[in-house]
Amino acid sequence: MKCNLCGCEDTYVKNHEHTFIIKGEKINFSSYRRFCKNCNNLVYDAKLDNEASLKAIEIYNNNYGIPKEKIVELRHSFKLSQSLFSKIIGCAKKTLISYEQGRSIPNDNYLILLKSLMKEPFIIKTLVDSNRDAFTDKEYQKVITSSNNLLELNFDANSYNGYTKLNKNKIYNMILYFANKGVLKTKLLKLMFYADFLFYKNSCSSITGLEYAKITYGPVPDNFESIISDCLKNDLISYDIVYKNDYENHNIKSKKKFNKNIFTKEELDTLNKVNDFFKDYTSSEIVEFSHKEKAFKETEYYKNISYDYAFDINIDK
Numbered sequence: 001m002k003c004n005l006c007g008c009e010d011t012y013v014k015n016h017e018h019t020f021i022i023k024g025e026k027i028n029f030s031s032y033r034r035f036c037k038n039c040n041n042l043v044y045d046a047k048l049d050n051e052a053s054l055k056a057i058e059i060y061n062n063n064y065g066i067p068k069e070k071i072v073e074l075r076h077s078f079k080l081s082q083s084l085f086s087k088i089i090g091c092a093k094k095t096l097i098s099y100e101q102g103r104s105i106p107n108d109n110y111l112i113l114l115k116s117l118m119k120e121p122f123i124i125k126t127l128v129d130s131n132r133d134a135f136t137d138k139e140y141q142k143v144i145t146s147s148n149n150l151l152e153l154n155f156d157a158n159s160y161n162g163y164t165k166l167n168k169n170k171i172y173n174m175i176l177y178f179a180n181k182g183v184l185k186t187k188l189l190k191l192m193f194y195a196d197f198l199f200y201k202n203s204c205s206s207i208t209g210l211e212y213a214k215i216t217y218g219p220v221p222d223n224f225e226s227i228i229s230d231c232l233k234n235d236l237i238s239y240d241i242v243y244k245n246d247y248e249n250h251n252i253k254s255k256k257k258f259n260k261n262i263f264t265k266e267e268l269d270t271l272n273k274v275n276d277f278f279k280d281y282t283s284s285e286i287v288e289f290s291h292k293e294k295a296f297k298e299t300e301y302y303k304n305i306s307y308d309y310a311f312d313i314n315i316d317k
């Protein structure tokens, strides 16, 4: 190896203190580099120079970005190949490989995306849904399955879901039951609340695993808009908006038969009991009734309602 400056071929290696500036951040570290014995100029040494760059990237990623091991770990948590995972985050496979091997620094867009996925793994479904055409059916199914598995693994039994895993089939069939003869959306959402809370009162678990939140119209299932839109997508219900005395009435009616076989006898009894109790209530009457619940009164607006309040609900006293 030869010095560029003086042409001397006599060189030596020593531990050298570096300061690299990467994306505006000062990265200080030491690594072995080659120098000229004659003029002490840094001499090009492919192996040592490369090691120094990798070290700088590693320190940057650990301090300001994402450590490479974490990216591999993230992909493994989804059980996805490098090709499919790179497709989901929208980069070339070779780019992902260079991130995983710590050979480059993810650009800001990928950093944000990867960090979001680490925090909220379930957004992976949104990512593939918003770019559905880019995936084959097989790839799509793979991602959905892995996202569902994650949901199962990460299930956290707590007082907001009634210590019960979310059961979409029960949610849909509960809606089919209450909307059998047609029901206004506002009332339906309250009936669901009462069914889950009444069942919790008697069994310390909810029927659907749904979380309920407090809004102006009383307690409603969290994410109810997406539940309703799923029902529409699956052609389970019809949804009509009717204007009556200046009010918008959102009328929901079942289009499929309610499947009672997926419920236990106690769950069915609860559905019947709630349905009977409120059969003559209008939407506004049930809203008013729900406003008197401790569950409603003691929860802040837009916060989730604890099933602990189930023991105070007014329909079973």
Ligand SMILES: [Zn+2]
Residues within 6 Å of the ligand: 003, 004, 005, 006, 007, 008, 036, 037, 038, 039, 040, 041
């Ligand atoms: Zn020299």
